[in-house]
Amino acid sequence: MAVAEPIIANDQDTGESELARRLARTWRQPTGIWGWFCNTHHTDIGLRFMVTAFIFLLLGGILAAMIRLQLIRPESSLMGPDLYNQVFTMHGSTMIFLFAVPMMFQGFGVYIVPLMCGARNIAFPRLNAFSYYLYVGGALVLWGGFLTNTGPDVGWFAYVPLSGPAYSPGHRADIWSQMITFTEVSALGVAICLATTILRHRAPGMTLNRMPILLWEKLVISMAVIFAMPAVMVASGLLLLDRLVGTHFFNPAEGGDVLLYQHLFWFFGHPEVYIIFLPGAAIVSTLVECFSRRRIFGYTPIVVAVVATGFIGFSVWVHHMFAVGLPQLSESFFTAASLMIVIPTGTQFFCWVVTIWNGRLQLRLPMLWCFGFIFVFLIGGLSGVMLASVPVDLQVHDTYFVVAHFHYVLIGGALFPMFAGIYFWFPKMTGRMADPTLGTWHFWLFFIGFNLTFFTLHFLGLRGMPRRVYTYSPDMHWHWLNVLASSGVVFMTAGLLVFLANVIWSRRVGEIAGNNPWGDAGLEWAMSSPPPPYNFLHIPTVSGRDPLWEDPPDQPVVVGLRDDIRETLVTQSLDADPQHKDEDPGPSIWPFLTALTVSAAFVGSIFTPWAVPIGAPPVIVTLIGWLWPRGQSPTPRPGGEAWVR
């Protein structure tokens, strides 16, 4: 049947509970241990990403506390250089690759994007699940290495030649570079899933210029990931070849180039900052709108700013390399580009002020965290302006001033919005409200501790304390500032403990939330909390930027999707007009098995290049299993045929 009934209809199905029952059965995810590995639903995978990433935040935090403890007194004998170098490398790598990106990009994105789009599931759900297992694989490799004295000790950036075969014996640097491969493949997989979901699975009516800012930002970041991650995988891949096969990419004596590595690394490394920060900014935009009780001011400027950040983010990488001594003209170009990126960021700040100014501000817990973000990120962003200037950068580069700067940017740009987002979407994820009193305690403890630690580090940098030193002489007069900085750790730890207690307590006995406790506009609040496995009873349609605020009660919904197979709606990229129906592939063990074989090949190639040819056939076998044709769907029910407009 070419043209069936109209796909958008006003008539609500009378048998709604019957439909809900059937959808729940169709979209049910398997249970049990085996079922756990088969699950491909985005809310489950998204939560797993978040929980796992949070565990690594805590582990990375423990390492940070070890660093602060070591530096609390000069000539401390707590850790030797061998262990300290591993600890600070592990701290950086864990926080960036195992926490920040998996939490802010993968975790939040995978959970929230399909809900905001009005989709039943993420696009390519198996690829999504595969990405999660691969991320866990990378995390286990890195931490397994650390726990067996094979933790990388060359810095989270692993500059050659220090990380090369001549100066880094053993397999420590190999572990680092394969961890990169694991996590970056994972990020690439999720980027493809998210970009496709946003471009092809939006609810009818959600044209590009009605897309929530958060979706815009996820789209831009997905693109940034697709362009940035290959650079670091090339860098770490070439490093691995140098170390394992004896190639000479980075051997100056044989015509290699050590600066090539830095260019490749920072071509990824700087966009990475925006990959971490933009999700935070998008959360703030969402929350400012919700708690100001009015449409966000300057939708178009903010979207343009987000897209511009995505582009300019790729042209500033050299400001990490000013000290290598480049020609002045090219340095000036990168100074200009680095300063230019202030404009889109400033735009967002201005729009937030105006939205609050012209709105009715409810300073509830998630909003408090947004204000924390604004304060902290402002300081980090402004000290970033100083670093964009070549002469100033040459003085404070690689000192604790820079450490202070990027903790203000990354903790400000990721951790504060993350907590805002967790408190905001906690009712959606668990069905219960998080306790606001505990949340406020959490905020103040963390905010005070954070500023105590990291504001102090600015002064240490100006007093000439370089980064990555395992100890310092008592004659350098850095002692008391270090004591002050370390004391903030106590407050931050207390704040995190309050948060954990809050989550555990509120999840059990928190106030029941209902569908939309904050009265927000996004589609993710249209279904029960937590979302059912099919997300939406009917795929919604939207007629404005703030669906739940603007849409009339008789807003049409999509009907005609089958409820006996996992049918999803595919819409056009620009106008979100319904285009055709697709079938969600459903639960499968193959993503997990493929992740196992791929992990085996990756881990093997830490030790021998033969792991690639030997490891490839099992990967191919599991891929065949994954891609094996599924055969015909069960007998179609009337009204369930493929629909063509």
Added chain:
Amino acid sequence: MCKPLHIAPLLMAATLLASCKREERTLRQPPPASETLNTIQISGLNPGANSIPTPPSSNMYQESAYAVSEGQKLYEGYNCVGCHAHGGGGIGPALMDRDWIYGSEPGNIFATIMQGRPNGMPSFRNRIPEYQAWEIAAYVRSMAGLLPKGVSPNRTDHMNVKPAESSTSEQTPIGITGLPEQHK
């Protein structure tokens, strides 16, 4: 929710523990054992016949990638290259082949470095500290492929005139190995 994941880190830990020694970095050397020094000093200075037991402490150097890489630096720095080249030999005998005049065991090489050998090899006793001699001995063995691949160094950041030690295939030491039973 995470139950099945508990097993994975344990398995991984078990596999990696096996290679733990490889990563050991002993920055402060144990004090030299004077008995070892004395036993090894006794030498007939004739090819082969030195039945020198390898003291257990030398394993520490044979099994640590860090120690072997230090040995490599010293081999270059102390100008062993001057006579033995990068293992190919020149004024002194080649070290990357199968022929070992004075034995291929770590103890033999150690003794060679410490005592010197006729026809040119000087004695480095007192010049090269014992632990460094063991490190050099470990590195020399890696040139002939006598160390595990994971421990042997890969390419250096210099001109690489021969394949790296880690890709040298294992040689079977022939000639006079210094092992007493083979000498009989």
Added chain:
Amino acid sequence: MNAELNFVSFRLVAQAMPVDPGHHHVLQPAAPQAGNIEWLYWVVFWILFAVFALMLAGFATATAKARVISSRPLPIIEDEEGDHRARWALGSALSITVITLFVILVLSVVTGKRVEGLSSKNPVTIQITGHQWWWEVTYPNSQADQTITTANEIHVPLNTPVVVLTNSADVIHSFWAPSITGKRDLVPGYSSAFWFQVAKAGIYHGQCAEFCGLQHAHMGLSVIAETADKFQEWQQRQIKLAAEPSTSEAIRGRGVFLTHACLMCHTIRGTDAGSHLGPDLTHVASRKMIAAETLPNTAGALAGWIVDPQRIKPGTLMSPNPLAPDDLQALVVYLQSLQ
């Protein structure tokens, strides 16, 4: 003997010479370069401070104006007019941002030119080579016997431009003396040059700023700025061969040096020791610090360093030397005679 030596090396740290805090500080410049950068730092700082204050004031005012206390969602406001009014505000705020950024860009480029451009034609040239974990400092001269090689201490004449040629023997290091000028990485395979000039006499501390391995923390240097006369005098002394030992103990010390591990790594010009793995010790006694500015150059520190360097800098390439007490004593006397 061991216990005694441990005691010596344990006390070394406490004896180290205190660094004048003003001589290792970004904001207390002693040279035109660091001075220019300090000026730029403060100008940019105050501009940004004003921006920060304005932004915070904006958010605070907005919050005070718009805040409503309510724990349940309030109705949504339709506010087309407010949006309209705010448009010019956004426009002007962005224009001010762009202008401010442009000012900062111009200031930065101009200062950059001032810092990097060399005006004088008669500079002193120094070659600095980074090693794990010390600095080799050479004053090249067309006549080989006039070339000076020293370590970790850079003597420069006051108010004279000093051109520094950089190189690295192993990994990337970064030369940084905050009171004098910004950093410059020493990248293996790349030779580069920069210059500085010191305006105030004194000893300025410096430090490796690029992570370079186990002893990155203990890779210090000092820049000793002195009058042209004193610099000349220092140069003349450094060109000479090592002083002949005069006392019997010093003679014995030289013997110890030449028959032990010392000569495998170090050079003392005028003796048989000529290896370039470690610092040149021809005039070691003229230096104020040893072990890359980690220890003061005193007899006790020297002895402790020779016996057990791994205690002070674990991972350093210098080997422990378990010398007999009187050998050690003689060696220290000899080294201290190498003025």
